[in-house]
Amino acid sequence: CSESYGMLPCSTRVVGNLYLLATYGFVMLKAAQLLSDGSELLLTVLNPGIIGGLLLPILGSLPDALLILVSGLGGNQETAQSQVSVGMGLLAGSTIMLLTLLWGSCLFVGRCDLYPVHADLVAKDRTLTRGFSLTGTGITTDSQTTVSAWIMIATVFPYVLAQLPHLLHRPSYGHPFAVVSCVISFCALFIYCGYQVVSPWIQQRRIYFARHRYRQSHALHRVHVYSTQQAWGGLFLEDGVTPNKDALLRIFGYFDENDDGHLSERELRGLIVGLGITHETHLPEEEEVQNWLKEFDTSRDDKVSQEEFVAAITKWMRSFRAKDSHRDNPEYWDSQAKDARSSLDALLEQQPDDDEDDDEQDKQNPKQVILKASAFILAGAVIAGVFADPLVDAIDNFSKASKIPSFFVAFVATPLATNSSEAVSSLMFAARKKKRNISMTYSQIYGAVTLNNTLCLGVFLAIVCARRLVWDFSSEVTVIAVVTFLVGLLGGKRTTFRLYMALAVLSLYPLSIALVAGLDYGLGW
Template sequence: MACEESYGFLPCSDSLGGSIFLMCAYGFLLLKGAEYISEGSEHLLGVLSPGVIGGLVLPVLGALPDTLIIIVAGLGDRETAQEEIAVGMGTLAGSTVMLLTIAWGGSVLLGHCDLDEQGRMKNKTLTKPFDLKETGVTCDQPTSKSAILMAISCVLYFGIQGPALFGLYHSRVAASVGAGLCFLCLCAYCTYQLLEPEAQRKKIRAAQKHFHKMYAVGKMAEFTRSFGGLLESDGSLNLATCQKLFDHFDTDSSGTIEKAELHALLTGLAISSESLAMEDTAHWLDDFDLDKDGLIDSSEFVAGLKRWVAEKRAVARQTAGMRPSSDGGHSQAASWLVSLPEEPLLGAADAGGDEEMEGEDEDDAAEPPTAQQIVTKAVALMAAGTLICGFFADPMVAAVNNFSTASGIPSFFVAFVVTPLASNSSELVSSLQFAARKRSKNISLTFSQVYGAVTMNNTLCLGVFLLVIAIQGLSWTYTAEVFTIVASTVVVGAVGYSSTTFRTWVALPVLAIYPLSLIGVYIMDHVLHLDG
């Protein structure tokens, strides 16, 4: 039988090569939709209650792509839904295991630093990169608490798995009760996040700092056009320009920039207003001041600018499909370098407007977006992302099933690997990049995101999955998959709760859980035949 086109016009293929191409194409579109949802939700952080956004909106929207795939996999007649729902289970299991292993273990490997006498990481210090015992990462205590909450959420799987162990594979009552418990726990978890805002405070602060950096690079690039530009023609940092910029703000010619001078730099470049809190200025000082003497010398200033420019180049490549050229910083400066980010987290930051040090024309200053403009753009991005994910989830599920048929690989295993890469890769990459900055607070945020995302999978995504099972009257034959999810979550949750410092070697067995999960499911399903 020839494959059926989704919506009557989107292409499909029964061949192995064609289905691989379509999985890549539809997966890329799902990835873009997930990025729009993430970007739109972050916009809201600047204008709405951080508790509401961080505790409710961000977790729900983060799980939305996977949720839509699960819903679409359960549509159609009962026979078709029973076959395609395996894609939904593969997505749920694959997303959970990928976050617990690749995101968690990868963050430890990329973020590991030397450990001090107390066994805590020394931020940005790595003298023994291949020592797995004397290096590691450290997170804060609230992050460890999130790990145990994640592990406890696994109990929800036994609402449906318990009856299945006694041969009740077709219990609509069990599926309905299980879905209700999942949604109840989802509400409780979101309420907890609202009442205990530590996690979202870290997310909000980290996002604000990131966008401030991107904004600062753009402003510096504009300011330095008149005396050589920030970049050389080959794309490297213009050291002479950096020295001029340093000298310009070293007002007392002491050879170092102090906290007050840094505050003046931010205000003078319209990176921030005069009302900028001194603790924000302290953040900039902390990021540049490598020897922690409270001063920024010329070499530290150049090193800091180099990191920020590299970060903005990476963001330009990732977010907009732009290809930063090696264009220098003169009048033809690369657009990605001088572009000012539209993120609302910086909305008030450029309120200082147009008072450039060199008397730039006032008409060239960028006006900060209003709250209404921010909300409008955020809603538009989230709506577009939701529509994209919802629209292309169906052809993605079909492509996975067609590939499964053509290759002889069960659709669960295909979905386990492929669909989470589409729906979660942007979050995965950003988490790893954030951890690579080698700071304890960055590790705390990354681990908090992992624990929160898995908890949403165990509540929202599982609840939707069980609701589809109940409505369609489908069979629950996922004992092996449940065992894999629960075992992975409990192991990583126990590790995360047991300590706030994790030595680098711990990442290796955690990463090994990913292939072991696939092997375990195959053995339990196709050798032991746990579900008959």
């Protein structure tokens, strides 16, 4: 055997290569931990959108990407074609492990008691009294996690496109299709990272509009209640279309203390407090007054006229679409306010916990944190780069010595090393048994698979194109597509998962290995 770099050991025996697999795998695990630790340190001092959207996903996939890169660069074309199966084995094995073993384990560890809420089952945070009940325990994620699952499914397309010439028995088209798939993979990577960067901003805008919607609906509900209590009628006349301007003018006049036809800032504050609007919105009184002035005072004279008041309230009323007969229903505005509050609460639940930050890290000098994080990242990248080639050689040598195809060695053994750090951190996060933590855990799983399907696949296809290697991985593409679609569909269609679903997803791991073996050796794919 040939020693890597002329100094690192190699072996031609099964036991010797097992030892080398364990040793090099442990080193790659430490490299992954260094990359993870460095990235998390940067999160404490830099923009979380940039770090979380660009750096974390790419650095998390770096060990896998380096192994894939090394698997196709060494030796002549024949050797590269032989070793490239290691890269595909790692790519498929990493994806399958994340979506089966880690997905199911996180559900098992993070399970809580399920309770019915509005005809839906929802996991109650940090509550587990039903033990291992397959139907009475489970987890609940937020709606944003379902988006991550659908994005993950979409990134399977480059696999299918690269495999299409062989499915259509047109192998001569293999190279151009591989080039196109490579370009699509990297384009998808840039789009995904861009989405991750702007996602926090998008979320903040959604929260802003949801809070604004709730303010409007709650204010209209209180105006409606006050008007009906005074026997002035509801917000709309009996036809459900025409605004009840007489009632609005009566309310305006009631709080216009000096009868000058305008509400000053003090009088507007009296209206807001008198109607009980700030009690439910939890906004500071002064902030609510300024919000009303900003929307109502179109003339910018720091007071609200009768015309401005009626026009603004009418505009709010007409922004809520409903059947005309429902608008004057006494319960209509109350239900609108409750629905808007539920939407706002759901968005606020997806916000990160500021109180979970490490106080010691907050006290450190930002420059020191950046230097320390950079050292971790640099060390992790160097270690992963240096030991990627010896690990690939050890896999190849073990395959030859044991007569086990290198694909299966890479499929089963290598992902355990390169993804162990991510798996442990995900399980620890899920063990907190909170919806927010569970949602983040599953978003990270879907995100890691998305990076496999973009960055890692793009690197793999680039090697295939550059070295003019043959792309024929029908069984591997099949198992990746099937598992990604099944688990992604499950994650995209629902937010609550019962414990029995973990058993079903965990069973996909041995079934995936059996499927690849059956397609390769049974059908000759």
